[in-house]
Amino acid sequence: MSLRFALLALLTSRPMTGYDVSKQFSQSVAHVWHAPDSQIYPELNRMERDGLLESAVVPWGKKGTKKEYAVTEAGIAAFREWMDSPIEIRRQREPAYLKAAYLEWAEPGAARTELEQFRDHWTEHLAMLEATRATLVDRSHPTLASRLEHYDASQWDRIVRYKIFAYDGLIDQARAAVAWAERGLVLVDELEGSTVE
Amino acid sequence: MSLRFALLALLTSRPMTGYDVSKQFSQSVAHVWHAPDSQIYPELNRMERDGLLESAVVPWGKKGTKKEYAVTEAGIAAFREWMDSPIEIRRQREPAYLKAAYLEWAEPGAARTELEQFRDHWTEHLAMLEATRATLVDRSHPTLASRLEHYDASQWDRIVRYKIFAYDGLIDQARAAVAWAERGLVLVDELEGSTVE
DNA sequence: ACAAACTACCTATCTCTATAGTTAGTGGCA
DNA sequence: TGCCACTAACTATAGAGATAGGTAGTTTGT
Numbered sequence: 001m002s003l004r005f006a007l008l009a010l011l012t013s014r015p016m017t018g019y020d021v022s023k024q025f026s027q028s029v030a031h032v033w034h035a036p037d038s039q040i041y042p043e044l045n046r047m048e049r050d051g052l053l054e055s056a057v058v059p060w061g062k063k064g065t066k067k068e069y070a071v072t073e074a075g076i077a078a079f080r081e082w083m084d085s086p087i088e089i090r091r092q093r094e095p096a097y098l099k100a101a102y103l104e105w106a107e108p109g110a111a112r113t114e115l116e117q118f119r120d121h122w123t124e125h126l127a128m129l130e131a132t133r134a135t136l137v138d139r140s141h142p143t144l145a146s147r148l149e150h151y152d153a154s155q156w157d158r159i160v161r162y163k164i165f166a167y168d169g170l171i172d173q174a175r176a177a178v179a180w181a182e183r184g185l186v187l188v189d190e191l192e193g194s195t196v197e
Numbered sequence: 198m199s200l201r202f203a204l205l206a207l208l209t210s211r212p213m214t215g216y217d218v219s220k221q222f223s224q225s226v227a228h229v230w231h232a233p234d235s236q237i238y239p240e241l242n243r244m245e246r247d248g249l250l251e252s253a254v255v256p257w258g259k260k261g262t263k264k265e266y267a268v269t270e271a272g273i274a275a276f277r278e279w280m281d282s283p284i285e286i287r288r289q290r291e292p293a294y295l296k297a298a299y300l301e302w303a304e305p306g307a308a309r310t311e312l313e314q315f316r317d318h319w320t321e322h323l324a325m326l327e328a329t330r331a332t333l334v335d336r337s338h339p340t341l342a343s344r345l346e347h348y349d350a351s352q353w354d355r356i357v358r359y360k361i362f363a364y365d366g367l368i369d370q371a372r373a374a375v376a377w378a379e380r381g382l383v384l385v386d387e388l389e390g391s392t393v394e
Numbered sequence: 395a396c397a398a399a400c401t402a403c404c405t406a407t408c409t410c411t412a413t414a415g416t417t418a419g420t421g422g423c424a
Numbered sequence: 425t426g427c428c429a430c431t432a433a434c435t436a437t438a439g440a441g442a443t444a445g446g447t448a449g450t451t452t453g454t
Contacts, residue, residue, distance in 0.1 A: 033291070062450090087293050103280075106281055169381075
């Protein structure tokens with residue numbers, strides 16, 4: 001159900017076409033709630049059906065058209081209601097940690113590759129998060145910029161700081177993941193011998 | 198697909214009935230890969246059908262019977278293969294961080310409750326992880342104990358240290374989550390005023 | 395004039411998960 | 425003897441999510 005609210009969150013910044021949503025999504029909300037466009041388009045339709053969005057058909061080129069979605073009053077109300085309701089706690093589901101617990105079954109080489117991949121993935125993810133955080137700090141993030149336009153300048157700091165706070169949390173998680181993988185590599189070397197086969 | 202390997206991991210420690218599996222699961226593998234028993238029973242059946250497990254019917258009381266599952270050679274091979282294959286990277290899906298990014302939409306009271314709940318959940322989870330870690334360190338963890346029986350004593354340290362390593366990673370994540378929520382509460386107080394309504 | 399890349403919007407299918415049940419035997423205790 | 429908690433093993437169903445496509449128009453560069 002969170003996808004719906006992730007989409008509402010994005011669309012509160014400005015009206016967008018489905019295509020815009022799917023592009024902007026991957027640069028912002030997806031850092032916190034990933035979804036492919038095959039999930040986004042049908043969900044936008046359902047949200048329109050449920051009255052949370054309304055759409056306007058906009059011409060595009062000579063023959064083409066596109067559909068621009070805007071959040072309705074009901075959409076805003078639903079979003080606020082979700083914001084004020086208790087969070088769902090996510091269950092643990094971490095294949096990497098599952099594997100780590102049974103690393104005695106792996107080939108030493110595979111264990112190393114595993115941990116290196118994990119470390120590299122999170123290092124990359126961390127860099128992306130830090131880059132995005134920087135665009136929030138200097139307010140150059142495109143979605144943030146259009147979002148701030150609806151607000152009085154006195155509110156800007158408050159809005160931006162919550163977004164930075166969220167990214168800080170993600171960055172902490174990413175850093176912890178990288179540090180953990182690095183300790184894992186040291187451990188594998190110690191337990192399996194340091195020869196790379 | 199990871200549920201299958203989580204179950205294999207557990208069953209490599211000793212043969213168990215479905216009921217045992219679902220009980221032991223929640224005290225060990227579930228810390229890393231949660232699953233309810235309504236998923237466990239059908240998956241055990243499928244795994245038997247696929248030749249990864251074999252079952253023996255054991256009498257229980259006068260009329261009752263139970264089915265004890267043991268990992269087959271094919272099951273061991275599948276588990277090793279999975280251990281040596283690259284990990285699937287999980288997509289971000291964190292409703293708590295999603296909400297945090299849009300906290301300007303929440304009532305100040307709701308924002309606080311939210312963060313307190315998140316902090317409390319992770320504090321509790323952290324305590325459980327630390328308690329479990331301690332049972333690994335002193336080797337009193339029941340599943341670990343039966344697991345070690347199949348191995349030469351020279352291997353024990355290696356096996357235990359990988360499990361501790363996995364828990365250390367989970368503990369780091371939990372600690373980061375708690376610290377983040379606490380910073381969030383300070384931020385809410387600063388931005389929304391410290392009066393609790 | 396044409397290709398390639400991009401915009402736009404889906405569909406189909408399968409698997410995974412969550413939630414909420416059901417049915418039946420066992421063991422203890424009041 | 426009856427009740428209750430526990431052991432045992434599911435089933436049913438709906439919704440979420442992953443993966444892999446498809447179709448059609450537009451813009452840009454050569």
